[in-house]
Amino acid sequence: MKTVITYDGAAQGWSDEDIRQVLESVTRVATILRDAGHSVQRVPVRPGLRWLAPCRRADLVVNLCEGIDAVSRFESLVAGTLELAGVPFTGARPEVMTICHRKHVANALLAAHGLPVPQWVIPNGHRVPGDFPLPAIVKPAAEDASVGIEQASVVTSRRALVDRIARMSEQHDEVIVQRYVTGRELAVGLVGEQALPVSEIDFSRMPEGAWRILSFSAKWDPGSDEDVGSQPICPAAITKPAADRLVALARDAWRAVGGSGYGRVDLRIDETGQPWILEVNPNPDISEDAGLARMAGAAGWSYEDLILRIVNAALADAQRSSSVAMLAEGARTRAERPTPERQQNLA
Ligand SMILES: Nc1ncnc2c1ncn2[C@@H]1O[C@H](COP(=O)(O)OP(=O)(O)O)[C@@H](O)[C@H]1O
Numbered sequence: 001m002k003t004v005i006t007y008d009g010a011a012q013g014w015s016d017e018d019i020r021q022v023l024e025s026v027t028r029v030a031t032i033l034r035d036a037g038h039s040v041q042r043v044p045v046r047p048g049l050r051w052l053a054p055c056r057r058a059d060l061v062v063n064l065c066e067g068i069d070a071v072s073r074f075e076s077l078v079a080g081t082l083e084l085a086g087v088p089f090t091g092a093r094p095e096v097m098t099i100c101h102r103k104h105v106a107n108a109l110l111a112a113h114g115l116p117v118p119q120w121v122i123p124n125g126h127r128v129p130g131d132f133p134l135p136a137i138v139k140p141a142a143e144d145a146s147v148g149i150e151q152a153s154v155v156t157s158r159r160a161l162v163d164r165i166a167r168m169s170e171q172h173d174e175v176i177v178q179r180y181v182t183g184r185e186l187a188v189g190l191v192g193e194q195a196l197p198v199s200e201i202d203f204s205r206m207p208e209g210a211w212r213i214l215s216f217s218a219k220w221d222p223g224s225d226e227d228v229g230s231q232p233i234c235p236a237a238i239t240k241p242a243a244d245r246l247v248a249l250a251r252d253a254w255r256a257v258g259g260s261g262y263g264r265v266d267l268r269i270d271e272t273g274q275p276w277i278l279e280v281n282p283n284p285d286i287s288e289d290a291g292l293a294r295m296a297g298a299a300g301w302s303y304e305d306l307i308l309r310i311v312n313a314a315l316a317d318a319q320r321s322s323s324v325a326m327l328a329e330g331a332r333t334r335a336e337r338p339t340p341e342r343q344q345n346l347a
């Protein structure tokens with residue numbers, strides 16, 4: 001099978017270390033695919049459409065492109081272009097990315113499906129209703145990977161809330177405020193139809209007095225206090241019924257956003273045992289040291305299994321939905337029988 005691996009190839013402003021990590025991850029996936037008999041071409045995605053030609057000649061695209069030049073808004077456009085080109089590709093469809101990249105849109109959709117989302121609001125200017133519960137967390141609405149999340153994101157007074165919204169609004173176009181859920185943080189990974197063992201962030205070594213959150217520093221600053229204080233554990237130490245309940249909820253959330261391919265749903269469980277959905281992540285990081293690979297490991301899969309199952313899920317999806325082919329067929333049939341006014345429009 002002719003397989004292309006796409007990835008963000010516009011690395012302006014990236015550190016050498018960022019570039020090294022992306023290439024290492026791509027090389028690892030390429031090796032697995034070659035060993036499984038694919039002929040593999042790596043295609044860096046840069047502004048413009050030059051990357052598209054090799055993709056159109058491929059039988060499958062393993063889409064590791066999380067954006068162009070780290071601008072995550074472009075992630076969905078790359079997936080959309082692949083969909084329009086009619087090439088099977090791994091991971092989520094473009095509309096799922098568009099929905100989930102805007103937390104207020106995803107939250108509204110989840111809530112409309114009756115799923116538990118902690119109360120949230122879009123500030124009006126820098127204000128939120130006076131009865132909005134505290135503590136609250138202020139988040140950029142259209143970022144991921146903990147961008148804009150730090151200890152000061154959690155506020156316990158109205159004054160601090162307004163200040164934080166003002167501060168975040170200077171850097172981000174859209175900001176949301178959400179009730180802060182105290183409790184355990186868990187995640188469910190999904191690959192195709194398969195749910196992986198629940199994982200947990202162990203915050204027990206978080207410095208005294210610090211909020212137990214996965215901040216930017218916890219995620220990206222190895223060895224920092226917040227990194228040391230937020231260790232992933234998989235499988236989570238929870239009972240089977242509790243895990244089953246979380247998996248069922250994650251599946252509902254995934255279905256509600258139209259999820260396909262592979263994803264991860266982040267949740268919290270409060271002191272009463274009530275689970276809350278924090279976020280749905282289509283195409284989470286599939287590097288060998290990232291969360292999804294850890295969950296796959298807990299399911300007894302090797303890293304190779306994970307990559308090949310992601311590929312198989314894409315091929316199965318492509319077989320099921322031939323929407324582009326149907327669209328082309330519909331257009332052809334219509335074109336064969338044009339009405340007089342269509343003929344005029346088409347002229
Ligand atoms: N409502 C909330 N209550 C408690 N903690 C939260 C809440 N929302 C976010 N967090 C913390 O902030 C982290 C990042 O938030 P998240 O919404 O997942 O954004 P990102 O897209 O950056 O991962 C979460 O992993 C969690 O630790």
Ligand SMILES: [Mg+2]
Pocket residue numbers: 145146266279
């Ligand atoms: Mg998250």
